[in-house]
Amino acid sequence: MKNLSSFxxxxxxxxxxxxxxxxxxxxxxxxxxGCAQQLFPVFDKxxxxxxxxxxxxxxxxxxxxxxxxxxxKRAVFTSETGPTIFDxxxxxxxxxxxxxxxxxxxxxxxKTLQRDLSLLLMEGIGEPGGEVLQDSNYLxxxxxxxKETAWLLTDHAxxxxxxxxxxxxxxxxxxxxxPPIQNALPDTALxxxxxxxxxxxxxxxxxx
Amino acid sequence: MFEKGERKKYKVQSGGRLLSLLMFLxxxxxxxxxxxxxxxxxxxxxxxxxxxxxxxxxxxxxxDFVQEKNLSMLEETIVSNGKFSFKxxxxxxxxxxxxxxxxxxxxxxxxxxxxxxRTNRMSAKSNKMFKQINGIIVDCxxxxxxxxxxxxxxxxxxxxxxxxxLTPLSKTLKEFFNKITVFVEKSDYSVARLEMLELSGDNTVxxxxxxxLNGTLPxxxxxxxx
Numbered sequence: 001m002k003n004l005s006s007f008x009x010x011x012x013x014x015x016x017x018x019x020x021x022x023x024x025x026x027x028x029x030x031x032x033x034g035c036a037q038q039l040f041p042v043f044d045k046x047x048x049x050x051x052x053x054x055x056x057x058x059x060x061x062x063x064x065x066x067x068x069x070x071x072x073k074r075a076v077f078t079s080e081t082g083p084t085i086f087d088x089x090x091x092x093x094x095x096x097x098x099x100x101x102x103x104x105x106x107x108x109x110x111k112t113l114q115r116d117l118s119l120l121l122m123e124g125i126g127e128p129g130g131e132v133l134q135d136s137n138y139l140x141x142x143x144x145x146x147k148e149t150a151w152l153l154t155d156h157a158x159x160x161x162x163x164x165x166x167x168x169x170x171x172x173x174x175x176x177x178x179p180p181i182q183n184a185l186p187d188t189a190l191x192x193x194x195x196x197x198x199x200x201x202x203x204x205x206x207x208x
Numbered sequence: 209m210f211e212k213g214e215r216k217k218y219k220v221q222s223g224g225r226l227l228s229l230l231m232f233l234x235x236x237x238x239x240x241x242x243x244x245x246x247x248x249x250x251x252x253x254x255x256x257x258x259x260x261x262x263x264x265x266x267x268x269x270x271x272d273f274v275q276e277k278n279l280s281m282l283e284e285t286i287v288s289n290g291k292f293s294f295k296x297x298x299x300x301x302x303x304x305x306x307x308x309x310x311x312x313x314x315x316x317x318x319x320x321x322x323x324x325x326r327t328n329r330m331s332a333k334s335n336k337m338f339k340q341i342n343g344i345i346v347d348c349x350x351x352x353x354x355x356x357x358x359x360x361x362x363x364x365x366x367x368x369x370x371x372x373x374l375t376p377l378s379k380t381l382k383e384f385f386n387k388i389t390v391f392v393e394k395s396d397y398s399v400a401r402l403e404m405l406e407l408s409g410d411n412t413v414x415x416x417x418x419x420x421l422n423g424t425l426p427x428x429x430x431x432x433x434x
Contacts, residue, residue: 047286049308051325060323062308066282074282080310080323081302082277082404082412083384098281099408102383205307 021172022151025133025140035158036141040122041185043067048189048202050077055197061085063202065121065185074098075117088114090123115148116191116200119164119176125150138162148173155180171195243371243389246364255363255370256354262397269294269398271419275304280409292416299430313432320432327434336380344374344388353390368394383407396421 043065050063064076072091078084086104089096095114104110118124126145133140138153153163160180166173172194178186191200242248249255270293277286290304304310311322314332321328340358347353354361358381359374374388384406391401398421402414 045284049323051323058326058328060310060321062286064279064282064284064286066284068282076279076282078277078279078286078410080288080304080308081312082275082406082414084279084406084408084410087279087281087408 020169021167022133022140025135028132028134028139031132031139032158034128036139036152036154036161037128039152039154039158039161039182041181042183043185046185047205049205050203051201053197053199053201062205073121073123075121086110086113088117090118090121093124095124112193112198115166116174116176119150119166119174120185120189120191122152122164242362242364243373243391246366246369246371249363249365249370252363255365259354259370259392259397265422266397267296267422268425269419269421270423270425271416273302273417274415276413276415278411278413280411293425293429295425295430301429311432313430315430322432327432329434336378340378340381359388365394369400370394 045064045066048063048065050061052059052061061077061079064074064078066074066076068074068089070091072089072094074087074089076084076087083101084099086100087098088100089098095118097110100110124145126143126149128141129144129149130142132142134156139156139158141152141154143150143152147168149167151165151167152161153165154161160182162180163178164176166175174191174193176189176191178189185204186202187204189200189202191202193199270291273290273292275288275290277288278284279286288304288308289306290302290310292303293299293301298314298316300312300314302312309324311320313320313322317331317333319330319332319335321330343356343358344353347356353372353374358378359376361375362373364371364373370392372390372392374390376382376385376388385404386407387405389403389405390399391403392398393400398419399416401416402412404412404414406412
């Protein structure tokens, strides 16, 4: 009997561990459809002073975001002393790697950066999917892409974007925090991975 | 379609045109391969000797610099400014002051990088990239560039300057740069401009102004506190 109880407790713990981190949220009512999309950033060019921490190592540089004439968004990372590290293009669900230095050109690295930057640019983050949820602080707007969901967190009036979270069905994978924004890229942002030691800190140098 | 004679005539004309085109292309490529407004050195041996000798007379350099990073496909130029210091034998200080703060100090085998958040120290010996980039700066300002095995060098000149084209030979430098051109003043053999052409197609230009040669530079300039 004791063994059965322990087994059931273990199963419950396992189930709890595997359940969605958004399970506790309530369904939001009276939310205007498409209001989260209205907060997507519109910008010409933004340059960020950038610090990257990756598994105990640090690197820094300048991250330049630019909206091109065809509507695509470019993300170029250069060192402070000049050399370009990577140059990526985002257009809806399309992603193009124009350049990446050999040392960084690994599938897992490029894919991680692709997802992180697409979340920040809100370009190709997926389709609105599922119900809008809420807690006492935020409205949660889900955008589904493959097995992952990007959650855009706004205030209850859906006037300001406050945070972005990327999650699987069971775990929060990435959290992007920044000061409240409306139709713009934030002045500062922190991209933190939850399952390994990888963080990107951005401070705006120039806005367009 | 052609009569026999006509066909032959056509082939000859065609071959002549092809030869002319090839010669034009070779001439154009040869011109394009050298910096605009520069020609091959008349006396390369004399230049090598003078450049090396002048390097030996330089004990220190201080200057301002402007860096222009040209992102070719974005049609964007990012301009930053700062101060450059060099002291023999192997001390370099590159300090960016606007629009961001970034300091790189090379003191012998130690490289220190400091931004507004933190200070990182690393060994230039264990970091090939820094060692070789450090090598470019020290070689160019110290007059030892002509003997460095990490790149092949072609030299050109115009009325006031020499242009040294450095083509990287080492794998580490090749990963970043297609070519680095160093423009050297004929008057005092100091570096006026560095142009770094990258594999990405982007390029970075550093222009040095307000140069002071052989002034007294304190050791503290090349020591960075954490």
